[in-house]
Amino acid sequence: MDSSGRGRAAVTLKDLAAELGIHVSTVSRVLHSDSAVARGAASKETARKVRDLAQLRGYSPDPQATGLRTRRTRAIGVIVPRLSDIVLATMYEGVEEAAAESNHSTFVMNSHDDLDEQRRKAEIMLARRVDGLILGDVHAGSSLVDDLVKRHVPFVLMNRRYPGFPSSTCDDTGGGRLVADHLWTTGHRSVAIIAGEPYASTGVDRTDGFVERWNELGGDVPGDRILPSRFDTEGGRRAGDELLSRPGEPPTAVFAVNDFAAIGAMGAFRAAGLVVGQDIAVVGFNDTSLAAQLPIPLSSVRSPMLEIGREAVGMLRRVMAGEDVASVRHRPELFVRESSASGAVGARRGVRVG
Amino acid sequence: MDSSGRGRAAVTLKDLAAELGIHVSTVSRVLHSDSAVARGAASKETARKVRDLAQLRGYSPDPQATGLRTRRTRAIGVIVPRLSDIVLATMYEGVEEAAAESNHSTFVMNSHDDLDEQRRKAEIMLARRVDGLILGDVHAGSSLVDDLVKRHVPFVLMNRRYPGFPSSTCDDTGGGRLVADHLWTTGHRSVAIIAGEPYASTGVDRTDGFVERWNELGGDVPGDRILPSRFDTEGGRRAGDELLSRPGEPPTAVFAVNDFAAIGAMGAFRAAGLVVGQDIAVVGFNDTSLAAQLPIPLSSVRSPMLEIGREAVGMLRRVMAGEDVASVRHRPELFVRESSASGAVGARRGVRVG
């Protein structure tokens, strides 16, 4: 692993000090040399010897001891709805990367979008004495954030936003608007939205953005064409089935606020004999790696998930440093693919574009 | 959060002791009451008062201090190729659950299946003084495991196995055999395997199991019909394209050792005008939540991912306790869906079943 063959126990400052015949505090200060603590710690010569020996013996400071003394762990806690959701997992990859760069470690836990579990997991993290928290699962109206503020716990939000607290998210409203523009210009006038869970700002904002823009363009999205749903394929499937089961013509285009819901909806449509991309357009959100590779490639709004995760860490570091930080909304980008390829639907149903 | 409104600093044993007018060691022993350390620590009456006060003040032991003294962190490190792979993410959910139940916390890191990164991440975990390691990304022939043994680091493998070391995996060979049986009995005789990365036992074992059983049944899988691939949709797509680009008839059935690769392959087949489930059968592996919900539902071998993760924790705990533990291979189960619905291919190409 490293040059040293340390057998059982880790080497300590004391070991190094003893071997060099100097005091442990001197060793400590030398190995801190970057910070101001290193004042007049030691002569150049001694410093070199200390560093060489530390290297040779494979010294690495004991984080328990350091933490005990300094009251900080260099650990940050991350709570997400579920890591098996590729979106959150990808954001977490960004978090891990950025945290590692600033020498922090991360604990992740799944809350399964359950309010009790969120609190429980936060409590566990705090018992672990993390320096700060990144919440990827905040619910609209949750009181957890207020409690954290009262307890002076540094934290930031990720993925979902919550007015009044710093968050690193996608510009979901903007993303919804992109989809509205796309579907409108390709000739659609009858649309539906698979809107996700009402407690998640992601789904709500994407829906609002779409509706807002759609109205600006002169369109209308009837209330019953906005279907709440779970964020997984199952949820999309159900919403898709529900849409088709209604009397009257189904919409010519469907915007699902999440790729997985979109895939589920595609399944429902196909089962009903509709060809996605021809009989009905489908657009998803997040542009997960799957979207482009599906048998019928899925149009999707790409959200910079890795960047959102990285930014969350940067923001948290500033919060921990006592700064005031503003929320960041990352710019989304629409990728049009076969599932909503232009014109097809309009042509079949007689609505031609521009 | 909890009953107490602790403002800034956490309450310590010393605080409790001072408030009750007894010695901190007495408090410590009382709060340990389960273990033998609690000997004749205190009278029933005192013990009750201690526990009540601890509860009231929201005492929670400082893990740094405890760790410093006891030399154990109750933290375990988990290294996976990437959490954005739903398979590993799900296993990690099992790990987190089981770890929480035994009062352990987990650090996860992504190694991106890179040998250097594996070592680096392991090193970071050890610097954090984790009590043990769960490796979900072991490579065939990697020397990392040997080094860990030399350094007396307790660890177990998950997801992938490595002969000679305890692992919690799916019975991948058995899973491959299930697929062979299924495709053979539905009349296929010309098959191909999208085999995954050669350094991962998962892909290798699934392939070997398939070939082994196929041969037993009297079939033959030509070497050039076994295509290595990445484990993602992209990898499956490429392998699918490659298969179709070859001269001669394509196979009537394809076994991809991973659902994502299977989805990629389905994309390739569809792009070439083949209807999956009619012109060509596809079977995946892992039965991720996506498989059943795809527009063309994918046949897949379900591996008990959560259970594999939970088991890994159980095994690690035993390893940490100094026991010898044997590897566990969890039983897989085949779910047949439209992508390889029986008969269709055989009928079209004139090979009837039974």
Next chain:
DNA sequence: AACTCTCACCCAAACGATTGGGTAAGGAGG
């Protein structure tokens, strides 16, 4: 020659919990 600086270190007290070893008071047994 008396002084003030640096320099290059050392000292020791924390941080919070654990744990082997006291010990004083009270009761039982002989």
Next chain:
DNA sequence: CCTCCTTACCCAATCGTTTGGGTGAGAGTT
């Protein structure tokens, strides 16, 4: 009355680092 055992505690060292505050030797200043 003396000894021994419980009971119910207390004492103090220890884990590995950090960090405010010495200190003694030599150089430089006046």
